[in-house]
Amino acid sequence: MSTINVTIWNEYLHEIRNPKVAEVYPDGIHRAIARGIASEAFEIRTATLAEPEHGLTGDVLRQTDVLIWWGHMAHDRVEDEIVDRVYMRVLEGMGLIVLHSGHCAKIFNRLMGTRTCQLKWREADEKERLWVVDPAHPIAEGIGEYIELPTEEMYGEHFNVPAPDELVFVSWFEGGEVFRSGLTYRRGKGKVFYFRPGHETYPTYYHPDILRVISNAVRWAKPAETANPTYGHAPELLEPVGKNR
Ligand code: ZN
Numbered sequence: 001m002s003t004i005n006v007t008i009w010n011e012y013l014h015e016i017r018n019p020k021v022a023e024v025y026p027d028g029i030h031r032a033i034a035r036g037i038a039s040e041a042f043e044i045r046t047a048t049l050a051e052p053e054h055g056l057t058g059d060v061l062r063q064t065d066v067l068i069w070w071g072h073m074a075h076d077r078v079e080d081e082i083v084d085r086v087y088m089r090v091l092e093g094m095g096l097i098v099l100h101s102g103h104c105a106k107i108f109n110r111l112m113g114t115r116t117c118q119l120k121w122r123e124a125d126e127k128e129r130l131w132v133v134d135p136a137h138p139i140a141e142g143i144g145e146y147i148e149l150p151t152e153e154m155y156g157e158h159f160n161v162p163a164p165d166e167l168v169f170v171s172w173f174e175g176g177e178v179f180r181s182g183l184t185y186r187r188g189k190g191k192v193f194y195f196r197p198g199h200e201t202y203p204t205y206y207h208p209d210i211l212r213v214i215s216n217a218v219r220w221a222k223p224a225e226t227a228n229p230t231y232g233h234a235p236e237l238l239e240p241v242g243k244n245r
């Protein structure tokens with residue numbers, strides 16, 4: 001089996017500015033995920049907002065099979081040129097896994113077409129139970145009927161995204177709300193997975209089931225080895241028709 005090249009992108013600001021977050025993720029969320037999903041099957045690199053071109057140069061993206069995205073407070077600081085570049089790579093077949101507050105990232109909004117991708121939220125140390133609603137889906141492989149997180153931020157419906165191609169998880173929160181927390185989309189040749197959990201003050205990205213879902217999603221989202229579609233004017237006939245008969 002060939003290696004999957006994974007790039008984990010993190011804005012990497014909360015961990016530097018907020019001691020409470022630094023305590024949970026001393027080396028940053030990106031490195032915690034990188035260690036958590038490490039496998040012989042993956043070649044993993046990380047990239048952050050502060051790097052030139054946010055660490056997402058044309059070369060890096062060309063070499064990336066699956067990009068993982070975590071951002072929250074600095075969505076506006078992601079350059080439009082880089083967003084365009086990521087967008088084009090997704091259409092060409094690069095997988096994209098958008099985590100938690102990435103629902104407001106420019107790249108996710110562009111791919112969804114619903115602009116804000118808004119939802120309800122509350123920070124109240126609530127229990128979250130993510131129910132597997134598609135047990136045949138490869139992203140849910142190895143997961144029981146549900147994943148339970150003792151404390152998380154609440155996200156509630158309505159989540160303003162298009163109806164997904166597949167719904168893999170639905171979350172229940174102690175305070176009463178529910179949320180579609182694992183969604184898949186296809187855009188061009190690319191596969192997109194949105195996965196809800198992962199507020200920066202909770203140790204969610206150390207939970208073995210959460211890491212398992214992210215690993216499964218990387219395998220699911222890797223580029224398909226299919227022909228690139230052609231678009232536009234198609235003057236060449238595959239069969240003779242009409243006056244060319
Ligand atoms: Zn959050």
